[in-house]
Amino acid sequence: MVRSFNFSRLPLIYFGAGKIGLLPGFVKKYGDSVLIVSGKSSFLKSEKAERLFDELKKSGISFQITTVEGEPSPDIVDSVVRRYSTERIDAVISIGGGSAIDAGKAVSAMIYKKESVQDYLEGVGSKDHPGSKLPFIVIPTTSGTGSEATKNAVISKVGPDGFKKSLRHDNLVPDIAIVDPEMTLTCPSDVTAASGMDCFTQLTEAFLSDKSCEYTDAFALEGLKAIGNSLLKAVHDGRDIAARSGMSFAALTSGICLANAGLGAVHGFASSIGGLYNIPHGVVCGTLMSATNRITVQRLRTSGESDIALGKYAQLGRIFLVKENKDDNYFIDGFLDFLDQLTDEFAFPGLRKAGVPEEDLPRIARLTENKNNPVKLSPDDLLEILKIRYV
DSSP, X not given: OOOOOOOOOOOEEEESTTGGGGHHHHHHTTOSEEEEEEESSGGGGSHHHHHHHHHHHHTTOEEEXXXXXXXXXXXXXXXXXXXXXXXXXXXXXXXXXXXXXXHHHHHXXXXXXXXXXXXXXXXXXXXOOOOOOOOEEEEESSSSSOGGGOSEEEEEEOSTTOEEEXXXXXXXXXXXXXXXXXXXXXXXXXHHHHHHHHHHHHHHHHHHOTTOOHHHHHHHHHHHHHHHHHHHHHHHXXXXXXXXXXXXXXXXXXXXHHHHHOOOHHHHHHHHHHHHSOOOHHXXXXXXHHXXXXXXXXXXXXXXXXXXXXXXXXXHHHHHOOOOSOOHHHHHHHHHHHHHHHHHHTTOOOHHHHTOOGGGHHHHHHHOOOTTSSSOOOHHHHHHHHHHTOO
């Protein structure tokens, strides 16, 4: 019997090499004056950006560009909103990684509001966002967060009283997502690895989630197959368009999956750690994915609570290990070993090297949620994971 499920709305998705050429036509549907939100990356200096901006000008579209460095904070979003709130803007376009997309998503939702975005953040503010926004178009230049397909913008304030929380409403899903793998060809290898592990983590956690269903499982499995075929190739040869296409597909799919099945303990850590320290989100995922899944499997095996989840771990092993005629335990352990290998190959720093003080580990464990993990991890379990990666 098929489990009952709800499924979130999606943007209009245009996927494929060269799809960036559709942008001027889409913009004209909304008007002729747009705000472009981009990361401080090589894209703005690239020939591709020059060609894109020339096409916008030829189409009679005026545009202003604002850049966002790092993960967006309330101050960054509020500053952009103040700067452009008195100008006529027909649409907001985000071109960049997850941070640029989240920043643009928040700006499109806050541009005509007087309050700070912090007032509308889950678990921080006291207001519910009404869902009103400017038309919003996204063009990812990395393959990681899947924010091009989600209804939330992640906003961070880093420090002792910091947080990493979402501005969320069903209407904040982008209107149009142009997922063009050619836009990721110049993404550096370290960013490709970190964002790729974020994407890999999201697909894995959504697949294992206690909120998953047949629909999300089908999406997740296809995304995970793309990870298996493309992640290492994209990191080692960024000009491999087939690998870049696979990772673009995986990232988009991970956003669809997380929006409907939720995430697990690795992203719980990413939230608590990301609010306290200035460590890139993908790096936290990359350094903790292996240890978190290993402890999760240990608890599943000792609790006897979920043969379904262990069966899914075996499915994961069958995707990433080229073996036949082996039992489930072989593939479960093989998948965990594969995650260890990726952690080493991509040289993700341990928490000590990343700048986390050892005395803060218990606090991080207390702050970390794992509500959709396939087995509930205790604070002691979470602390054990952190200690494993305190290198």
